[in-house]
Every structure is written in structure tokens, then in C-alpha cells.
Amino acid sequence: KAGVTQTPRYLIKTRGQQVTLSCSPISGHRSVSWYQQTPGQGLQFLFEYFSETQRNKGNFPGRFSGRQFSNSRSEMNVSTLELGDSALYLCASSFRGGGYANEKLFFGSGTQLSVL
């Protein structure tokens, strides 16, 4: 079974631009979550999608948005990029999400975003 696939692997953008990151979950998984990882703040939850609906959202500004398609693939968009948005963006998938007993999150290798 293929794992969680994130594209692109690396991305360099300049301030003010926008960026779209892509995530393909493990086949059969319907929940996709996004996390931001930085050296100073660690991993921080962005949002979770299940069956094309956003179920939960972290404490990030509205410049961060996402969506999920009918095939469970997900995209994350960041508009008006700031220097502080430089981070590793991780996508994770699970079968149902929602904190069910023994539910496991499987992470992709992430997209490393650098904002210059």
C-alpha cells in the first residue's frame, strides 16, 4: 500500500505570493489533517478534513485554507506569504480521524516551504 504522498517536496516563494500544497492520502483513508512544523514551535495543527468537509481548525490566520476532493486528496493554500510561513508542512491521513480508539495517523514526508 502506498503511503501518504505530498507534492512538491520543496518550494521557494517570495513574500506576498501564494502557494498550494498537495496531499494524497493512503488509499481508503478519508481523513486528512495538515500540520505546520517549525524548529521553534514544533508541530502545530492546521485543520482536518473528512469527506470533503472541514471538521476542525487550528489557530492559524485565514490566509491558511484547505480543501478536500471527492477522492480524499487534499490541498492546502497559503495566501499573501510571510517570512514566518517558512516551515515544513505535513499532511497526515487516517481511516476515520475523529480520535477513534486505535486510530492511527500516517504522515507524509512533508513539503518544505521557504519564503524569501
Place this chain on the structure above:
Amino acid sequence: QQQVKQSPQSLIVQKGGISIINCAYENTAFDYFPWYQQFPGKGPALLIAIRPDVSEKKEGRFTISFNKSAKQFSLHIMDSQPGDSATYFCAGGSGGSNYKLTFGKGTLLTVNP
């Protein structure tokens, strides 16, 4: 009330030694406590997890000890190996529609041969 505090930030252990990483949480709604292992260039991978109705869970060389009254839990790696060198994250999560994981800031473990 969402924080998970993890210590130490970094840890150096000799091969064969015991590695211990500690975490403390504030949110009493947490009902799921996983540990993740992350190698450079990779995403975190679930190592072991515990629910608050048990005080200890062991899987191979990895053991979670959980103290509900103190709101603390720890990861013990017995017989540490150089291949265990990685960053370890503890986390807390709660079920239902508001599921999300709150992570500690990570511990960089180095196991010297």
C-alpha cells in the same frame, strides 16, 4: 490549556543505555497519548500510544508510563541503539469531532555507538 510540555530538548545516550523522555499535559480532556518518531527528511511515524485507563504499555524496547493524577507520561527506550537516533514527539489528543493532536516540541535523541 492545550499545551504539552516535553523534556529534555536533547538527549545523548550510550548504546545499550536507557533513554527517558518526559511529557506533561494540561488538558484533562485528552484521552489519547501517542509518541511519534521522526527521522531527518521524513514525516513523524507513530511509535506507541496509550490511553489513560492504563498506567503502562510496552512494545518491544519501547514503554510508555502514564500517571493520570500527575498529568504526566514518559517514553522509555530500553537497550538504546544508534538506529534509535531521531526526534521524538509526545502528543495528546481527544476524540469526537474536535479531534486533533497537540504535540510537544520534540526531543532530539542521539545514541552513541
